[in-house]
Amino acid sequence: GAGVSQSPSNKVTEKGKDVELRCDPISGHTALYWYRQRLGQGLEFLIYFQGNSAPDKSGLPSDRFSAERTGESVSTLTIQRTQQEDSAVYLCASSPLYGGLYGEQYFGPGTRLTVT
Amino acid sequence: TQLLEQSPQFLSIQEGENLTVYCNSSSVFSSLQWYRQEPGEGPVLLVTVVTGGEVKKLKRLTFQFGDARKDSSLHITAAQPGDTGLYLCAGLLITQGGSEKLVFGKGTKLTVNP
Numbered sequence: 001g002a003g004v005s006q007s008p009s010n011k012v013t014e015k016g017k018d019v020e021l022r023c024d025p026i027s028g029h030t031a032l033y034w035y036r037q038r039l040g041q042g043l044e045f046l047i048y049f050q051g052n053s054a055p056d057k058s059g060l061p062s063d064r065f066s067a068e069r070t071g072e073s074v075s076t077l078t079i080q081r082t083q084q085e086d087s088a089v090y091l092c093a094s095s096p097l098y099g100g101l102y103g104e105q106y107f108g109p110g111t112r113l114t115v116t
Numbered sequence: 117t118q119l120l121e122q123s124p125q126f127l128s129i130q131e132g133e134n135l136t137v138y139c140n141s142s143s144v145f146s147s148l149q150w151y152r153q154e155p156g157e158g159p160v161l162l163v164t165v166v167t168g169g170e171v172k173k174l175k176r177l178t179f180q181f182g183d184a185r186k187d188s189s190l191h192i193t194a195a196q197p198g199d200t201g202l203y204l205c206a207g208l209l210i211t212q213g214g215s216e217k218l219v220f221g222k223g224t225k226l227t228v229n230p
Contacts, residue, residue: 004158033218035220040222041222042120042122042204042220042221042222042223043159043204043206043220044220045217045218045219045220048217055213056211056213056217091158091159093158104149104161104164105161105218106161107151107158107159107160108158109156109157109158110156110157110158
């Protein structure tokens, strides 16, 4: 595709429900990243994929968060038993190579998650 | 712990004024990027600096990487309303495991008033 796409663009869910967020990276990009951006905050790194494997899961805030990637393409970020503090914009990025040349990443528009 | 400190956090200026945004850290980065983010969109890469002391210019924007590769600045000349947005600096750290991690500052929210 022309750019990184994410769906849904907005998600409102009740506390305790599970949610799945989807990311479609730029075709051919082998690296994929998930970030969380709380209101007024910078980007918080969550997880990174090289191909379908995740060498760095250190940013996942709790075991309620998980992510997978299949076919070196689409990735889903799953949040189980959502809490109000999970409310944020979840951004996905991809880069052509491992880490991207000097780290340049291309971002999607994000999914705004609101937990009520 | 905030690895990258950006200042100022908020900046409101009049069209035509100059401004500088700073990004500081105690860590050394292999490279540093500046991104611009508009509401409802993801960050868009403006520039990458790699070499200590490097200066890059992008039209009215001038980016500088500190000699020690721990800090950077973004200077905008004759700001225009179209420059309004959230400016983020991000440094690329190489972790002990050899993977790369992009660490972001909290951003500078710039408003340029006509």
